[in-house]
Amino acid sequence: MSTVSIEATSSHILDNPAWAALTGPHAHFAERVGRAARYPADVAPFYAVSDLDDLRAWADLASLVGPGGTASVRGVTEAPAGWEVVRTGHGVQLVDTGLRAEHDPEAVRLGPDDVPEILDLVARTEPGPYLSRTVEMGIYLGIRHQGRLIALAGERLHPPGWTEISAVCTDPDHRGRGLATRLVRAVAAGIKERGEQPFMHARATNANAIRLYESIGFTLRRRTVFSLVRRTEAAVLEETA
Structure with a gap:
């Protein structure tokens, strides 16, 4: 079972920095399925999706995480069907x-x-x-x-x-x-x-x-x-x- 961190989408690039990085300057690292991407497991524990409101992105994320996999998702308090919230934490961006x-x-x-x-x-x-x-x-x-x-x-x-x-x-x-x-x-x-x-x-x-x-x-x-x-x-x- 893998544990990952994922960045959410918004109109500002820093509201989704992992996705912006993996589809931009860090694209050479990206392991990607459609609307979801991740860093290699020995580089960073971050996954990202293009839009948390897009169920297709969650389906792509599921393919990356695998059966029973976990993901730390920014800005989500209720998970879509097929996912369950295990715990929450708080952070700041400066x-x-x-x-x-x-x-x-x-x-x-x-x-x-x-x-x-x-x-x-x-x-x-x-x-x-x-x-x-x-x-x-x-x-x-x-x-x-x-x-x-x-x-x-x-x-x-x-x-x-x-x-x-x-x-x-x-x-x-x-x-x-x-x-x-x-x-x-x-x-x-x-x-x-x-x-x-x-x-x-x-x-x-x-x-x-x-x-x-x-x-x-x-x-x-x-x-x-x-x-x-x-x-x-x-x-x-x-x-x-």
Whole structure:
């Protein structure tokens, strides 16, 4: 049984950033069936559909998720026929409205050879999902202390004109030194040099992270609800009947 995250549709591109990315700059990653798409399982745990009100998109999603599969769906409180809501959670989306972007002389670009260290830091700090090929989604920067990776931030979802800053984390023994802020600003510098705008996501319960991001120039754009939905056996039987 797979667990995935899916972005909902709206008139603004950031209301459906995963779909915009998978049908735009990240199309080379997309595993797609009609109106539904996903990243490879070792890149990111995100699925997306073109329109949550389109039952054809849900049917395509069912094909991607598979029998009994689950999906974390943005903006859905009632699932359509063939799906059930398992639980819900809350998040926030923030956009850059005044961030001072600047390169950091201590920040180094990370690549595939650094993945074991990245995964170790992520496991200890839990900034969100990070997999063996997530590093391929964009530029990831780190700061080292005596050769050991102690802070991380990088680029994840990439809708046209926007890039998400994600995986912001600092080793517990090195917090309070502003490393996260420095890396967010450094990642943002690269984003803005491409003529794009940074945005971020955070758990609504992570008040400390939200305060930090707002203090350095991000503004809350919207609050979001994520529902974990499961494809039911009924849906499987209907398809095969």
